Amino acid sequence: MITLYGYNRSRWIKPYWTLNELGVPFEAKNVRPDYLHAECPEVLAHNPFAKLPVLVDGDFYVFESSAISTYLADKYPEKKPSPKPGSRDRALYDQWISLASTDLEQPLWRIAKHSFLYPPEKQSEADKILAREDFLKEAKVLNELITPFLVGGSFSVADIVMGYTLNWANGYKLLEDFPKLKSYIVEHTARKSFPKELFQVAR
Ligand SMILES: N[C@@H](CCC(=O)N[C@@H](CS)C(=O)NCC(=O)O)C(=O)O
Known part of the structure; x- marks a missing residue:
């Protein structure tokens, strides 16, 4: 179980x-x-x-x-x-999962910490601004690269990890200038499994 x-x-x-x-x-x-x-x-x-x-x-x-x-x-x-270990698709799958879990997620986590997780005296508006900038820099590139499914032409855990992370960013209004990223999350969060x-x- x-x-x-x-x-x-x-x-x-x-x-x-x-x-x-x-x-x-x-x-x-x-x-x-x-x-x-x-x-x-x-x-x-x-x-x-x-x-x-x-x-x-x-x-x-x-x-x-x-x-x-x-x-x-x-x-x-x-x-x-899921893509076979050692295959190119597996490398790309790991690439997108790593990008979403590290470079994209960390600024979101910083924003969360400085908004409600740290005690008020430790929260920093300046770091929140930097975190937003860090996220937007990555999002601008990703908006050009994103495809309906990240790997192999079908839905995979790479889309789950990326979809979750972008959905979190959307909650902070960070996707306003990135229509392709918005469509990506609308599409995937409409799945029955979400x-x-x-x-x-x-x-
Ligand atoms: N990198 C970890 C992060 C886990 C994490 O920080 N989880 C939060 C809830 S989403 C938590 O347990 N926070 C409690 C704490 O930081 O003390 C993961 O992706 O699972």
């Missing part, structure tokens, strides 16, 4: 969306990261960084939202194949 721990409309959307897309049954446990100690000490024991999401597959624990998503797609090739319900929960 697969159990996915995560919290509301956060990075667990990536593996949640992947599991839906694969049609693999799973149990979703919505828990706040700061409640892990009290509610799920076994999860904390397997991810002492105390961050979510964490996936539990039998006796196996894995964390990092993009790594969980690629693990799942690789584990169920009969449901939806977990829209996570945008309603609050705890």
